[in-house]
Amino acid sequence: MKQQIRNFIFSEIIFVAEPTSFSDDDNLIESGLDSMGIMRLIVFLEEQFNVTLPDSEIDPDNIKSINTLEKWILLHKA
């Protein structure tokens, strides 16, 4: 799951010179994930993992890193 999230973020939303050195805990918002990027990422996650991510839960705690994104998805998959 993390790899799919990484692939989408680095191929579509954020430019990182060396994606392999970007850890799963690194801050995505500080790295350039903006409001449009967040919405596009959520649409991708919902389609890819067949979940509904409520608008009320779109906050930095859930979005700040690849690890927190995975946790957020798993919470709704369960």
Place this chain on the structure above:
Amino acid sequence: MTNMYPLNPADYFTLAMDEEIRNEEMPGSLCGFALELDQLPNIIILKQRITEFGERFPIVHTRLKKHTKRFYWTDTLLKSPIFFEHICQNPTEQNTFHNQCILELLNIKQNREDQSPITFHLIQSVSKTTFLMRWMHPFCDARGAELILKYLCTDDINLRFNFNPLEIQPLVDQQMAKYSWWQKIDLFIKAKRYVSQIDQLRSIIHADITAKPQQLNFQTYTLTLEQSQTVKSLARQHLGITGTSLYYIGCFMRALHAMDKTQIGDAYCTPYVFNLRKNKALSPIFGNHVAPLFAQAPKSLITQRSALFQHLKQQNNRAIREKLDYAFLPAMWAASWLSLNRYGNELRKSMGSSSERSSFWFSDIGSVDLPNNQLLGSTITKVLHLCQITSPPALAFLSCQLNQQLSFSYNFIEPLFTPEWIADLHKKMLEELITNTN
């Protein structure tokens, strides 16, 4: 051999706007970023860096020419200068000199084929220095312009070489290539339905459209740190982390409504662009890599603050969920084969009525991302954001953030709007931005 660089479908969108503005006997779609500096930068190094930029990116020295039915940035035989100095000779005029100089440069009328796509201007008086970058909108979009400034502000030559001069396929074309022909048709129909729905409501326009456009003017206001923090906090409270730009749009619609509640029309509508570049990417620099979306709110919602924000948020979320952000790409491509006037009428104006769809133009470039916020050792103290506008709407609200402080540039066409009207509008906008009532 003469190099010819073709325009991409999104460039044609801005070229159609350029044509529309020129048809109004105005200078075309000129844009500018002006940086106010705390001291004079090293002019010799600045000249060298601009020269280096022109050598690495020869497209800078081209002119826009039409060949058969298409437009190309075309090499010229002689490189004309792109850097100019403007020095205030009269000490009593220092206060007005800088703004006057910027206005003159943004209001110069030139044939499109004779115009440099981009020029740089150092405006100096005893107490103040301003660096202006002026460009033709088909040449690059605001993000590309920010990348050019970033190049000029980067002192380390190795880091400057990270800006890649190699030609890459325009992002509009790259995105389009991901879709099969029937998916493109589906997107085209989706875009048509989207604008048809928007066009059911007639846009409210405050400009005095009986007047003939004469010149662009602008007023820029920088909020204090405290005001800026309040605005950001309220934006998050009302619209969440994805809605800062929508907060500005909603507040601006309410401020306009407060200026004249009886203005004719059914709804406020503004275009905003979705940038196709990856954030923090250093390329592509040139060309426009955007797709338009619209924020629209019916008059009945304008008076209900919370409901208005919720409406704008839901509209934006729905647009992205339905992939309307990509829907315009095939339409922009198809329209780029039309004449510029037809392109403008088909895509920019309300379908059927040919009236103006936009109540105002809007752009939020967010945090200005320049190394240490310095230009060759001079600290950037303020950013002014400028653009020519079609009349109507004759009004643009452009926002950015520097050193955590928000800055709003109101661009307007005189005499369709007056400076007094705009000053009053800003007062109302500020009340809207920092108020917390529902």
